[in-house]
Amino acid sequence: VTPMEWILEDMSQLLIGTGGWAYFKVPGTDSLEAYSHAYDFVELNSSYYELPANSSASDWRKRVPPDFRFSVRCPRIIVDHYGLKLLPGSRGLLERLEEVCKTLEAEVMTVLIGASSPIEENELPGRLREFLGKFDADDTVVAVEFRGVRPSEEVFDIMKESGAVHCIDPSHDEPRYQSKILYSRLFGKGQENIYEFDDRELKEIRKKASEPKFEKSILAFHGVRMYKDAGRVKSFIEKGYFPKITSGVGVDSIREVLSEDARFPTNKSNLLRDQGWKVFQETGEVRRISTVLEKLPDGEYNSLDDLLTQLQSQQGLFSPE
Numbered sequence: 001v002t003p004m005e006w007i008l009e010d011m012s013q014l015l016i017g018t019g020g021w022a023y024f025k026v027p028g029t030d031s032l033e034a035y036s037h038a039y040d041f042v043e044l045n046s047s048y049y050e051l052p053a054n055s056s057a058s059d060w061r062k063r064v065p066p067d068f069r070f071s072v073r074c075p076r077i078i079v080d081h082y083g084l085k086l087l088p089g090s091r092g093l094l095e096r097l098e099e100v101c102k103t104l105e106a107e108v109m110t111v112l113i114g115a116s117s118p119i120e121e122n123e124l125p126g127r128l129r130e131f132l133g134k135f136d137a138d139d140t141v142v143a144v145e146f147r148g149v150r151p152s153e154e155v156f157d158i159m160k161e162s163g164a165v166h167c168i169d170p171s172h173d174e175p176r177y178q179s180k181i182l183y184s185r186l187f188g189k190g191q192e193n194i195y196e197f198d199d200r201e202l203k204e205i206r207k208k209a210s211e212p213k214f215e216k217s218i219l220a221f222h223g224v225r226m227y228k229d230a231g232r233v234k235s236f237i238e239k240g241y242f243p244k245i246t247s248g249v250g251v252d253s254i255r256e257v258l259s260e261d262a263r264f265p266t267n268k269s270n271l272l273r274d275q276g277w278k279v280f281q282e283t284g285e286v287r288r289i290s291t292v293l294e295k296l297p298d299g300e301y302n303s304l305d306d307l308l309t310q311l312q313s314q315q316g317l318f319s320p321e
Contacts, residue, residue, distance in 0.1 A: 013209075013210065013214065013215065013216055013217055014040070014206075014209055014210065014216075014217050014218075014219065014237060015040040015041040015069055015107070015216065015217070015218045015219070016039055016040050016041070016219050016221075016230050016233060016234045016237070017039040017040055017041040017042045017043065017069075017218075017219070017220055017221070017230060018039065018042065018043070018220060018221045018222065018226040018227055018230050019042075019043045019045040019185070019220055019221070019222040019226060020042065020043070020044070020045045020046065021035035021036075021042055022046075023227070024038070024227055030063065032060060032063050032064065033063050033064070036063070036064035036065055036068045037065070038227075038231065039230055039231075039234065040068065040069065040234075041068065041069035041070060041071065041107065041218060041220075042068075042070060042071075043070075043071045043072075043073065043110070043185070043220045044070055044071065044072045044073060044100075044104070044106075045073055045222075046073075047072050047073045047074075047075060047097075047100065048073035048074070048075060048076050048112070049075070049076065050075070051075055051093065051096050051097060051100060052100060054096070054099050054100060054103055057099075057100045057103040057104050058103050060104065061103060061104050061105065069105075069106075069107045069218075070104040070105070070106045070107065071106055071107055071108040071109065071110060071143075071183070071218065071220065072097070072100055072101050072104060072106045072108075072109050072110070072140075073109075073110050073112070074097060074109060074110060074111040074112070075093055075097065076112070077090075077093065078090050078093055078094065078097075078111075079111065079112065079113055079114075079117050079119075080114075080116055080117055080118065081118075083117065083118045083119045083123070083127060084119060084127040084128060084130070084131045085127065086130060086131070086134055094134065094135065097109065097135075097137075098135065098136060098137040099137075101137035101138075101140040102137050102138055102140070105138075105139075106137065106140045107140065107141065107181075107216075107218065108140065108141050108142070108143050108165070108181070108183050108218065109135070109137065109140050109141070109142050109143070110142075110143045110144075110145060110167055110183065110185070111131075111142060111143070111144045111145065112145045112147060113128075113144065113145070113146050113147075113149055113151075114146075114147040114148050114149060115147065115148030115149060117149070121152070124151065124152075124155055125152065125154045125155050125158055128144070128155060128158055128159070129158045129162070132158070132159070132162035132164055133162065141163065141164070141165055141181055141183075142162070142163075142164040142165070143164065143165040143166070143167040143181075143183040144159055144164055144165070144166060144167060145167035145168070145185060156176045156177055159177075160177045160179075165179045165181050165182075165183050166179065167183045167184065167185060168184055168185075169184060169185060169186050169187055169188075170182070170184050170186070170205050170208045170209065170219075171186060171187075171188055171189060171197070171201060171204075171205060172189060178213055179214075180214065180215040180216070181214065181215065181216050181217070181218065182208075182209055182214045182216070182217040182218065183218045183220070184205075184209070184217070184218065184219050184220060185220050185222055186205070186219060186220060186221045186222060186223070186226075186229070187222050187223055188201075188223050190223070190277045193222055193223045193224055194223070194224055194277055195223045195224070195225075195277050196223060196224070196225040196228070196229065196277060196278055196279050197223075197229045197232075197233075197279070198279045198285070198286050198287055198288050199242050199285040199286045199287075200285070202229070202232060202233045202236065202242070203236070205219065205233065206233055206236065206237060219233070228245070231243075232245075232286075242285075242286060244281055245279065245280075245281050245286055246280065246281045248281070249281045249282060249283050250280075250281075250282060250283070250318040251308050251311055251312055251318065253280040253281035253282070254280045254289060254292070254308065254311065255304065255308055256280075257275075257278050257279075257280050257289065258275060258278075258289075258304055258307075259304065262274070262275055262304060264301060264302055264303050264304060264306070264307075265300050265301060265302045265303075266300070266301055267298070267299065267300050267301065268293065268294075268296045268297070268298050268299070268301075271293050271296070271301070271307070272290055272293050272294060275289055275293065276288070276289055276290030276293055276294075277289075277290070280292075282318065283318075292311060292314075292317045292318070295314055295317060296310060296311070296314075297310070
């Protein structure tokens with residue numbers, strides 16, 4: 001098997017997409033239709049705030065290719081208000097959620113249990129067991145994500161027994177138990193969703209997602225550059241290399257990236273805080289800008305040209321062209 005045959009063979013295991021299509025703009029083209037030809041799946045992030053009408057879900061399903069996949073987020077009111085209790089109000093929502101999942105032929109339905117949840121630690125196992133036992137949307141698998149919460153081993157045992165998936169961010173977490181499906185919501189290592197992945201991180205994510213223990217891996221990017229991140233890793237999988245992110249390399253690439261919104265005068269600390277999460281094009285790879293900004297002398301920089309002149313004067317910051 002050649003390397004490219006291996007890459008293409010492995011593609012069937014990976015679905016790559018993002019948390020929504022609303023901001024994916026192609027002039028003269030419907031956003032969802034354009035998105036569905038660029039990526040493999042989409043996470044319906046808006047359902048976390050409000051469930052769509054089933055007629056809308058039906059329309060979305062018709063506007064995408066047959067092999068395009070959806071995942072759906074559980075409405076937060078079911079967790080944060082009802083605490084996963086199956087009361088009259090939550091039962092109605094759960095039934096609507098099931099219908100939306102069926103209409104979209106959703107691969108996964110994700111449940112977020114966060115620090116704002118009213119569920120006490122000792123109540124979580126029973127509540128989750130009941131919820132997982134009740135949810136039924138044909139072949140849709142439930143993925144449970146914990147944020148700011150430390151579940152007990154009993155909770156993970158219940159999830160595993162119920163066939164639920166432990167949803168994680170593989171850039172810094174691992175599932176607590178083995179499942180046939182890896183479902184990941186990728187935010188990266190920045191503050192909230194302010195992050196952009198470099199080449200090495202994307203290669204590592206792809207490596208984890210391609211492990212033979214998973215029959216299917218779903219990568220849902222959620223950072224501020226989610227379309228770009230998802231597109232880059234998809235290109236790497238399909239072609240074996242990453243596309244260039246800027247026309248220039250090294251200092252010229254940094255100029256292009258910082259020209260977007262860097263404000264001057266500023267100092268090293270502010271540059272690292274506001275711009276360090278971004279990436280730039282080196283000769284052989286895409287690197288994080290913080291790796292060069294942190295080598296700057298302390299002091300104030302009055303303009304972008306001032307900053308770039310200082311970077312050029314530093315020895316060994318960039319790979320030779």
